[in-house]
Amino acid sequence: MVFFDHALWLLVAALILDAAVGDPDWLWKRLPHPVVLFGKAIGAMDRRLNRSSFSPTRRRAGGIATLIVLVASAGFLGWALQTGFDRLPFGEALTVSVAAVFIAHNSLYRHVARVRDALTADGLSAGRKAVSMIVGRDPARLDEAGVSRAAIESGAENFSDGVVAPAFWFALLGLPGLIAYKAINTADSMIGHKNETYQDYGWAAARFDDLVNLPAARLSGLLIAIAAPLAGGSAFKSLRAIWNDAAKHRSPNAGWPEAAMAGALDLALAGPRTYAGYVVDDPYMNPAGRIDATARDIGRSLKILNGAWATMVAGALAAAAAL
Numbered sequence: 224m225v226f227f228d229h230a231l232w233l234l235v236a237a238l239i240l241d242a243a244v245g246d247p248d249w250l251w252k253r254l255p256h257p258v259v260l261f262g263k264a265i266g267a268m269d270r271r272l273n274r275s276s277f278s279p280t281r282r283r284a285g286g287i288a289t290l291i292v293l294v295a296s297a298g299f300l301g302w303a304l305q306t307g308f309d310r311l312p313f314g315e316a317l318t319v320s321v322a323a324v325f326i327a328h329n330s331l332y333r334h335v336a337r338v339r340d341a342l343t344a345d346g347l348s349a350g351r352k353a354v355s356m357i358v359g360r361d362p363a364r365l366d367e368a369g370v371s372r373a374a375i376e377s378g379a380e381n382f383s384d385g386v387v388a389p390a391f392w393f394a395l396l397g398l399p400g401l402i403a404y405k406a407i408n409t410a411d412s413m414i415g416h417k418n419e420t421y422q423d424y425g426w427a428a429a430r431f432d433d434l435v436n437l438p439a440a441r442l443s444g445l446l447i448a449i450a451a452p453l454a455g456g457s458a459f460k461s462l463r464a465i466w467n468d469a470a471k472h473r474s475p476n477a478g479w480p481e482a483a484m485a486g487a488l489d490l491a492l493a494g495p496r497t498y499a500g501y502v503v504d505d506p507y508m509n510p511a512g513r514i515d516a517t518a519r520d521i522g523r524s525l526k527i528l529n530g531a532w533a534t535m536v537a538g539a540l541a542a543a544a545a546l
Contacts, residue, residue, distance in 0.1 A: 230394050231543035233315060237322035238390060238536050245329030257324065261409040265293065269414060273424040286424040290410060290431060297406035301399035322393050325405045327385035328532050331378060332525060338374040339521035342367060360498050371516035375524045376492050379447065379484035380477045382528050384408055387446070387535065388439035394539070407432050433475050440476035444469065444483040450530030451487035454523035461486035464509040471506045478508065485509035487527055490516050
């Protein structure tokens with residue numbers, strides 16, 4: 224309990240630091256971001272262990288080995304940093320600074336806000352370009368409503384795995400848990416695809432990412448529902464959409480924040496989507512809601528995400544004070 228109490232105070236500081244500073248461009252132009260380093264390591268193992276000449280069994284075994292090496296290395300790095308920082312008089316500040324690097328609320332807000340601003344100021348073409356930076360679907364197939372829904376869906380899903388999940392694992396396991404989580408999440412984004420190249424090699428990364436995101440996805444849905452009134456929405460409708468539709472999503476986790484946001488905004492989110500070369504025919508989250516989302520709805524979703532973030536900070540503060 225002492226560790227958990229202490230970690231919650233540090234978490235609050237890290238969340239606030241990320242919100243205030245984010246990822247400063249001047250720093251990451253000079254230094255490689257840790258997630259970029261994870262990506263390079265994953266790419267190197269992919270080239271070595273995921274060759275087309277290998278059998279499906281061998282490729283799956285290679286993917287499992289990749290995940291084990293990645294998680295063990297990331298966890299060890301987190302442990303080494305945590306141990307070293309604990310021995311320094313200013314170590315807590317360093318722990319907070321490192322934790323803030325792996326929390327992405329500031330970055331998430333800015334990327335989604337750019338889509339809103341592009342649509343509002345420069346129209347559909349600019350909106351398509353902006354949304355292509357945060358989603359993988361084919362932007363040429365998107366009208367204004369499609370661009371708006373894509374931005375809102377991305378914001379809701381990434382609030383879970385880019386903000387709440389890192390915070391959860393830091394509170395539970397400190398820097399080792401946080402850095403290991405980000406390594407797993409990076410692996411899933413790179414190799415956890417259900418296509419011919421990665422259906423075997425990326426199997427372990429995709430399944431393990433589903434597991435470690437499970438608690439945060441549920442918490443994210445609840446936080447979004449609580450914040451719904453900030454955008455003129457209904458917490459009840461948000462919770463009802465989670466109850467009715469979250470389990471219909473192809474992802475065991477993404478449906479929770481997406482359904483919560485759909486109900487909060489009274490929009491129909493998810494549904495059929497076109498990516499490069501294939502179509503995903505998913506059911507809608509909150510199917511009775513509006514289809515014709517607008518840039519204004521993106522702005523409303525950002526108010527909810529900020530409210531959900533603030534609710535999480537308040538909850539962490541209250542828990543830390545009570546322990």
